Amino acid sequence: MTSFHPALILIIAALAVYILPGRLRQIAFIGGPLLALLSVLTMAAGTVWHYSFIGYELTIW
Structure with a gap:
């Protein structure tokens, strides 16, 4: 689907839930x-x- 980590999708959705009103928040x-x-x-x-990040390499499986 995308090259985004699934946790990033959840973080963006959480920010959207915080910002959006009513029915859009539920969606x-x-x-x-x-x-x-x-x-x-x-x-x-x-x-x-x-x-x-700062010279360190992080590999997420």
Whole structure:
């Protein structure tokens, strides 16, 4: 689906839930976790993410 880590999708959805009013909030509340789940289910086997921060390398399996 995307190259975003599923946790990033959840964080963005949480911010949307905080900002949006009424019915849109309910949609984001349900849609965010569903998009993250869809992202996990469509990942290819062996997918890893590499992040560099202050000279350290972080590899997320």
